[in-house]
Amino acid sequence: MRTPAAKxxxxxxxxxxxxxxxxxAEAVALSEIKAPTYLGKGTIDRLADVIQENKTxxxxxxxxxxxxxxxxxxxxxxxxxIDKTALILEIFGERARTKEGVLQVRLAHxxxxxxxxxxxxxxxxxxxxxxxxxxxxxxxxxxxxxxxIDEDIVKIKKELAQVKKTRExxxxxxxxxxYPIVALVGYTNAGKSTLFNKLTKADVFxxxxxxxxxxxxxxxxxxxxxxxxxxxxxxxxxSDLPTELVMAFRATLEEVLEADLIVHVRDFSHPDTVAQxxxxxxxxxxxxxxxxxxxxxxxxxxxxxxxxxxxxxxIVTAKKRQANEWPVSAKTGQGLDALLYKIQEMLxxxxxxxxxxxxxxxxxxxxxxxxxxRILERRDTDSHVLIKAVLPPRDVPAFQSxxxxxxxxx
Numbered sequence: 001m002r003t004p005a006a007k008x009x010x011x012x013x014x015x016x017x018x019x020x021x022x023x024x025a026e027a028v029a030l031s032e033i034k035a036p037t038y039l040g041k042g043t044i045d046r047l048a049d050v051i052q053e054n055k056t057x058x059x060x061x062x063x064x065x066x067x068x069x070x071x072x073x074x075x076x077x078x079x080x081x082i083d084k085t086a087l088i089l090e091i092f093g094e095r096a097r098t099k100e101g102v103l104q105v106r107l108a109h110x111x112x113x114x115x116x117x118x119x120x121x122x123x124x125x126x127x128x129x130x131x132x133x134x135x136x137x138x139x140x141x142x143x144x145x146x147x148x149i150d151e152d153i154v155k156i157k158k159e160l161a162q163v164k165k166t167r168e169x170x171x172x173x174x175x176x177x178x179y180p181i182v183a184l185v186g187y188t189n190a191g192k193s194t195l196f197n198k199l200t201k202a203d204v205f206x207x208x209x210x211x212x213x214x215x216x217x218x219x220x221x222x223x224x225x226x227x228x229x230x231x232x233x234x235x236x237x238x239s240d241l242p243t244e245l246v247m248a249f250r251a252t253l254e255e256v257l258e259a260d261l262i263v264h265v266r267d268f269s270h271p272d273t274v275a276q277x278x279x280x281x282x283x284x285x286x287x288x289x290x291x292x293x294x295x296x297x298x299x300x301x302x303x304x305x306x307x308x309x310x311x312x313x314x315i316v317t318a319k320k321r322q323a324n325e326w327p328v329s330a331k332t333g334q335g336l337d338a339l340l341y342k343i344q345e346m347l348x349x350x351x352x353x354x355x356x357x358x359x360x361x362x363x364x365x366x367x368x369x370x371x372x373x374r375i376l377e378r379r380d381t382d383s384h385v386l387i388k389a390v391l392p393p394r395d396v397p398a399f400q401s402x403x404x405x406x407x408x409x410x
Contacts, residue, residue, distance in 0.1 A: 002239065004029075006272045010239070011062040011084060013189070017091050023054045037076070038069045044076055051077050060087055064240070067116040084240065085112060100163045107156045114149045117142050179220070180229045180347050180392055183259035185284065187276040188236025190267040191302040195330035196233040199340070223344040224337070232259065237283045239275070253287055260394065261346055262292055268301035268315070268327065296324050298346060300339060305329035352396055356387045357404040365402060372398075 004027035012022050028043055037044060038061065051059060058080045059073070065083040073081045082090075089109055096105045184192045200219035217233045234256060256262060264280060266273055281293045304312050304327045315327050316335075326342055328335035353376070358365050366385060369375070373389035380386075391399070 002272055002275050006275070007062055007239075010272075011060060011087070014084070014087050014091065014238075015060060018087075018094055020058070020060075023056070024050055036068060037072045038063065038065055039073075044073070048077055051079055058082060060084070070116070088238065100160065100167070103156055103160050103163065107153065107160065110149050110153050110156070114146060114153075117145050117149075180227075180260040180394065181218075181232055181258055182221075182229050182261045182263060182343060182347075183232045183234060183256045184263050184265055185234055185256060185280060185297075186236060186265035186300075187267065187280055188238050190236065190265045190270075190276070191330045192233055192236065192265045195265055195300065195302065195328070195336075196231060198330050198333060198336060200231055221340075223347075224341055225344055227344060227347070229343070229347070232256075237280050239279045256284070257288055260350065260392070261343065262289065262297050263300055263343070264297040265300045265302050265330075267303050269303040269306035298339075298342060299325045301325055301327040302330055305332050305334065347392065350393055351390045352393055353388065353390050354396060354399065355404050356385075356389060356399055356402045358385045358387065358402050359383065360385060362402075365399065369399065 008025055008027045012025055015022055026047075028039065030039070032040075034040055039047075047059075050056075056077075056079055059077060059082075061073070061081060061083050063083060064085055065073070065081070070081050070083065089105070089112060092105045093109065096102045184196060186192050196217065196219070199221050218230050221229055221231045223229060234253060262284070264277070266277055270276065277299075281297075284290070284293050301315065304315060307315065312327075326335060326339045328339055330336070351374075356365075356369060358369070360380075360383060369387060369389055369391070372395045373391040375387060375389050377388040378385065386404070396403075
């Protein structure tokens, strides 16, 4: 369970991610949630003085406000009020770079905006450049806005469908050269991109900011035994991730669903590391990889360089007894060699032993099995080459036509 101080610190970090200064922040104790305003009258009046004193332009409330609550607080405080969902949407809007990422953010914005038409009609009219409608924001105006948003949503979904088709073609291309996929997941700012850069020698944007990475990036990595894998860097999770974003970014997170192995990167120096771990596992379960979560993911305990030396030594010694926990520093490189060996070991546990009867005339299949697998036995006849080999699961279907029973070796 997160403390109010931890929740407050997270929202402050979110505002930092889009260069907003925070002159005042407070964790407010609530005896009950007021339906019209969320906060009680005494708290609203007290904060109104703080807002006026600081000449505040935007107030961020670290919860999910209803449209009515948001509108009422704005009237009482005479300033713009946004909730945590709107803040995260704003960050995503600034960070997205790929076509799919931009489309996903626009879709999430529209879904969120549609639910708030009761207060956003004037904003939409400005977006349209002034449509010249007569009268006030009556029901007709709201219905027009809803129709415009619905049309935009349909258009973006069509564009996304096309982008997804392109990504599926890329996936099929990868299956033809089917290297195992290892997905890095974790709480936002856990150090995934720094680890990704260190392992792949890539140059992905990595900074001490929440949601520094929004678009999936994939690079090849060679494991100690020579096996090539594809490492995927994904968007970070956050507590109470807005429903609009979970849905909108499901396609982006499909790389996780496709992964042969999921590596959970944790900021082990963070006071809320245990709560963050639970949040990530909950989202992964919702995405459809509950089995992998239940069996236990490889956990990278990152940022141990930020711990005191005695604590580092204690963690490294203690975690040697934990099969799936690996203390590392993506920044300094400490523990990364051991992590690559662990990834190699975990992937090899999934390998399958198969017996193949390949015609001597089929040199391509013979070359492929030597390239993809580990040969345990080989026996040559006049017409066939009989091979027992260990293959990664994703490579087995390619040899389906030549798989034989093990007795054929006898």
